Amino acid sequence: DTAVSQTxxxxxxxxxxxxxxxxEQNLGHDTMYWYKQDSxxxxxIMFSYNNKELIINETVPNRFSPKSxxxxxLNLHINSLELGDSAxxxxxxxxxIQETSSGNTIYFGEGSWLTVx
Amino acid sequence: GDSVTQMEGPVTxxxxxxxxxxxxxxATGYPSLFWYVQYPGEGLQLLLKATKADxxxxxxxxxxxxxxxxxxxxxxxGSVQVSDSAxxxxxxxxxFQKLVFGTGTRLLVSP
Numbered sequence: 001d002t003a004v005s006q007t008x009x010x011x012x013x014x015x016x017x018x019x020x021x022x023x024e025q026n027l028g029h030d031t032m033y034w035y036k037q038d039s040x041x042x043x044x045i046m047f048s049y050n051n052k053e054l055i056i057n058e059t060v061p062n063r064f065s066p067k068s069x070x071x072x073x074l075n076l077h078i079n080s081l082e083l084g085d086s087a088x089x090x091x092x093x094x095x096x097i098q099e100t101s102s103g104n105t106i107y108f109g110e111g112s113w114l115t116v117x
Numbered sequence: 118g119d120s121v122t123q124m125e126g127p128v129t130x131x132x133x134x135x136x137x138x139x140x141x142x143x144a145t146g147y148p149s150l151f152w153y154v155q156y157p158g159e160g161l162q163l164l165l166k167a168t169k170a171d172x173x174x175x176x177x178x179x180x181x182x183x184x185x186x187x188x189x190x191x192x193x194x195g196s197v198q199v200s201d202s203a204x205x206x207x208x209x210x211x212x213f214q215k216l217v218f219g220t221g222t223r224l225l226v227s228p
Contacts, residue, residue: 108153
């Protein structure tokens with residue numbers, strides 16, 4: 001059973017479209033994230049949610065809107081897709097912040113490869 | 118702000134060679150340190166971690182020691198295999214559990 005699963009794995013879409021990437025974790029974690037990996041493999045956090053509440057929002061265009069219906073799910077919706085949005089998007093999760101003995105390990109999904117044409 | 122600096126790749130080695138990938142960091146507070154690995158076409162996997170100074174993380178023959186005095190967390194393996202070919206990311210977290218990644222180092226191992 002995959003601990004952090006995200007769908008779709010591959011997505012090719014046209015500029016201007018709206019698309020969503022779904023993420024689910026079955027680890028019982030309270031905190032979930034979205035990271036973006038660009039064409040040069042550089043990874044950067046986009047959002048972090050703790051118990052369905054937004055706690056980190058890096059400088060991300062407001063075309064990107066995360067939604068957390070419950071603490072096991074964090075979906076990413078992208079409006080008006082642009083060529084520069086082409087990237088790999090990783091969902092991740094981690095244990096509650098007070099469980100610092102875990103070393104704040106963050107567990108990643110397998111990634112969603114988005115290509116905007 | 119917090120940052121991680123990794124040696125630029127690619128690192129090209131022959132099978133059974135010794136591997137070192139350098140990683141240094143800058144952080145306020147006391148970060149936890151991680152190495153993640155990304156095999157071709159796959160997602161990120163945690164390779165090893167260390168949560169305090171002088172801790173040594175190890176997994177699959179890889180090791181890294183948290184050196185506070187040199188703010189480093191270099192990754193080493195005594196004998197690499199072709200299957201180790203991947204991109205390796207050094208990363209840190211601080212109290213807000215925000216992973217800050219280095220730029221990644223590609224390792225290519227030839228038979």
